[in-house]
Amino acid sequence: MTEQNDKNLGRREFLGRAGKAGISIAAAGVISWRLYDREEPKTGVDAESLVTLPDFQVPRKDGQTMSIVKGSDRVKTVNKAIELLGGIERFVKAGETVAIKPNVAFASPPMLGATANPELIAEVVRLCYKAGAKRVYVTDNPINDPASCFTLSGIGKAASQAGAKVILPKDHLFRHTTLARGKLIRNWPIFSEPFMAVDKFIGITPVKHHHRAGASMTMKNWYGLLGGRRNVFHQDINTIIAELSMMVRPTLVLLDGTEVMMTNGPTGGSLSDLTRANTLVASTDCVAADSYGCTLLDLRVSDLPYLGKAERAGAGTTNYEVLKPVFGTV
Amino acid sequence: MNSVSRGAKSLESAVSICLLALLFLIGVGVFIKQFDFDMSRFGIDTTTAGLPSTYTAGEPDLSSLVPDGFKEFSEPETYSPDNLYEKINGKAPLYIESGFVKLFTQRFISKDDESLWMELFVYDMANTRNAFSVYSVQRRADADILSLFHPSFGYRTDNALYFIHGKYYIESVGSSESAQLFKAMTEIARKITRELAVDKVTEIAELSLFPDENAVIGSAKLYLADAFGFDGLTDTFVRQYKLGDETITAFLSKRSDATDAEVVAASYLNFLIENGAKTKKAANKNLEGKVLDFYNTTEIVLSTGPFVVGIHEAENQHSAEELAIKLIDKLNKAAKKSKE
Numbered sequence: 029m030t031e032q033n034d035k036n037l038g039r040r041e042f043l044g045r046a047g048k049a050g051i052s053i054a055a056a057g058v059i060s061w062r063l064y065d066r067e068e069p070k071t072g073v074d075a076e077s078l079v080t081l082p083d084f085q086v087p088r089k090d091g092q093t094m095s096i097v098k099g100s101d102r103v104k105t106v107n108k109a110i111e112l113l114g115g116i117e118r119f120v121k122a123g124e125t126v127a128i129k130p131n132v133a134f135a136s137p138p139m140l141g142a143t144a145n146p147e148l149i150a151e152v153v154r155l156c157y158k159a160g161a162k163r164v165y166v167t168d169n170p171i172n173d174p175a176s177c178f179t180l181s182g183i184g185k186a187a188s189q190a191g192a193k194v195i196l197p198k199d200h201l202f203r204h205t206t207l208a209r210g211k212l213i214r215n216w217p218i219f220s221e222p223f224m225a226v227d228k229f230i231g232i233t234p235v236k237h238h239h240r241a242g243a244s245m246t247m248k249n250w251y252g253l254l255g256g257r258r259n260v261f262h263q264d265i266n267t268i269i270a271e272l273s274m275m276v277r278p279t280l281v282l283l284d285g286t287e288v289m290m291t292n293g294p295t296g297g298s299l300s301d302l303t304r305a306n307t308l309v310a311s312t313d314c315v316a317a318d319s320y321g322c323t324l325l326d327l328r329v330s331d332l333p334y335l336g337k338a339e340r341a342g343a344g345t346t347n348y349e350v351l352k353p354v355f356g357t358v
Numbered sequence: 359m360n361s362v363s364r365g366a367k368s369l370e371s372a373v374s375i376c377l378l379a380l381l382f383l384i385g386v387g388v389f390i391k392q393f394d395f396d397m398s399r400f401g402i403d404t405t406t407a408g409l410p411s412t413y414t415a416g417e418p419d420l421s422s423l424v425p426d427g428f429k430e431f432s433e434p435e436t437y438s439p440d441n442l443y444e445k446i447n448g449k450a451p452l453y454i455e456s457g458f459v460k461l462f463t464q465r466f467i468s469k470d471d472e473s474l475w476m477e478l479f480v481y482d483m484a485n486t487r488n489a490f491s492v493y494s495v496q497r498r499a500d501a502d503i504l505s506l507f508h509p510s511f512g513y514r515t516d517n518a519l520y521f522i523h524g525k526y527y528i529e530s531v532g533s534s535e536s537a538q539l540f541k542a543m544t545e546i547a548r549k550i551t552r553e554l555a556v557d558k559v560t561e562i563a564e565l566s567l568f569p570d571e572n573a574v575i576g577s578a579k580l581y582l583a584d585a586f587g588f589d590g591l592t593d594t595f596v597r598q599y600k601l602g603d604e605t606i607t608a609f610l611s612k613r614s615d616a617t618d619a620e621v622v623a624a625s626y627l628n629f630l631i632e633n634g635a636k637t638k639k640a641a642n643k644n645l646e647g648k649v650l651d652f653y654n655t656t657e658i659v660l661s662t663g664p665f666v667v668g669i670h671e672a673e674n675q676h677s678a679e680e681l682a683i684k685l686i687d688k689l690n691k692a693a694k695k696s697k698e
Binding site: 039042043046049053133134135136137139140171172176180238239240241244259262265291292293294295297298299300301 | 366369370373377380432443444445446447448449450451452475477496498499500501515516517518520529531533534535
């Protein structure tokens with residue numbers, strides 16, 4: 029026998045080859061180490077210019093966190109729902125400015141229920157002024173062309189006639205934000221400027237089936253605040269909705285289940301996609317409102333993973349019954 | 359000499375293990391690092407997408423479809439898979455996963471009444487099967503059939519019209535319930551079916567393999583993937599049947615060959631059993647071992663030739679078996695006919 033293995037590779041030759049391989053690996057490692065850029069890529073946004081949305085919440089009142097009102101007339105149901113939570117004066121004080129963020133995602137006629145109802149928005153504007161609001165803004169960053177969305181949905185006209193100022197999204201109204209403990213919302217542009225100088229923030233949205241998320245309700249409504257190519261977040265829709273619920277702390281949310289889009293959401297398109305549920309929810313807890321909203325879509329909380337994620341992140345509770353919602357009928 | 363050989367082998371083993379360990383550690387490092395992927399930093403432009411894409415020759419020109427008494431209410435627009443979400447947001451994945459190529463849209467408004475307007479959506483889905491899939495899975499249950507279309511390929515609701523034409527899936531959505539709008543939508547549909555050139559319409563052969571007796575008109579659907587929540591069940595056609603008070607769903611999926619069909623059928627049976635289904639005695643001996651009780655509903659799954667066939671969530675086992683046998687008979691007859 030010689031110093032050779034079974035395949036006639038000599039020990040000396042093996043060690044030579046192994047040495048060369050080792051040197052190659054080491055050289056690659058050294059080169060990689062030298063080329064490694066330890067500095068993060070420049071995004072053009074430094075930490076100082078990042079924005080954080082203010083906390084618009086009002087002090088909690090036990091037993092007045094959530095109201096659920098049955099009725100077909102949105103003007104009556106929203107008045108009753110807010111009254112059951114202590115009245116509009118609990119949420120809006122004299123001299124305050126209010127931003128209302130309805131879901132105006134699509135250039136779609138109001139009767140299709142793909143956008144927030146114009147009459148409902150107008151009534152909330154009127155209520156804010158009744159409480160002494162100095163100024164009320166109605167604004168959203170829609171999916172489709174903003175001017176068309178506000179016009180064809182009827183929201184622009186209804187809000188203006190009620191005395192609100194409608195703000196359409198422009199480039200200068202976006203600032204980058206990074207959400208503390210956020211995985212997706214990091215250095216991302218958001219439609220922030222209309223909300224930075226207001227005192228109160230109210231969300232208004234219809235209950236809709238959503239092909240990707242399962243349902244679109246109050247928390248999904250905040251998706252409209254995202255700028256940029258926000259569709260990338262559809263790949264992780266549950267996380268982004270949960271993060272939005274952490275990013276936005278509204279004064280009040282109104283979940284309109286008067287007519288519910290049961291199928292083919294979020295755009296719908298046919299009247300037959302809608303079912304009358306004659307329900308309007310007012311809440312200071314988005315997670316609770318959406319958890320109740322599930323029942324209007326024949327869903328369970330477990331069907332919408334973002335609800336559990338938002339709850340674990342401390343954005344609210346999925347067990348809305350512990351809030352002892354106040355029920356009403358008009 | 360043996361000891362030298364053993365020593366060499368030990369050294370070789372040690373070096374090999376070190377190299378493998380190094381590669382493993384690099385792999386672990388890459389695996390851990392990828393969890394830190396930050397979309398805002400790496401490669402994704404956070405500005406909005408570009409303008410809608412433009413027309414090219416041979417594509418539908420919607421501005422030529424303005425119906426009588428109407429005028430253009432918006433510029434024609436087109437959307438590609440990259441920016442479809444800008445038009446339909448969360449519904450975009452449904453189309454993109456079904457082979458979407460391009461969307462053409464435009465709004466038209468009545469010259470006499472500005473509350474009456476409609477939006478036309480023409481989705482190029484690359485082929486008829488894809489178009490039929492997105493059409494059928496969104497089909498409204500209480501739709502009205504129109505003589506203008508084959509019952510499986512078009513319908514209307516109170517405010518809208520939906521149909522397929524070759525590779526195109528088309529929606530006309532009206533701002534309200536209106537006879538004037540519906541007339542205009544019908545006029546557009548006629549123009550499209552008459553003038554919009556498409557390749558020779560591809561026959562969807564599977565649709566004719568279902569029995570016709572007791573079939574619910576317009577109930578056929580095509581799931582390109584994940585039928586009934588099972589990822590192995592692709593290209594699956596379903597059709598509903600009205601048997602007494604009960605509505606039963608039959609399905610079939612053509613596989614590459616009989617062996618593949620057997621494998622998929624067995625996998626789907628196992629999937630159901632893993633999710634709580636239990637085998638139950640079949641009244642028809644040909645279905646023995648293929649009938650399951652799934653939370654008080656009957657599921658039937660089997661293969662015949664290159665087809666996976668079955669019944670989904672039937673309340674009545676007898677009706678389910680009867681329909682399954684009819685479906686199998688029809689498939690066998692079709693197979694025999696094709697051999698002749």
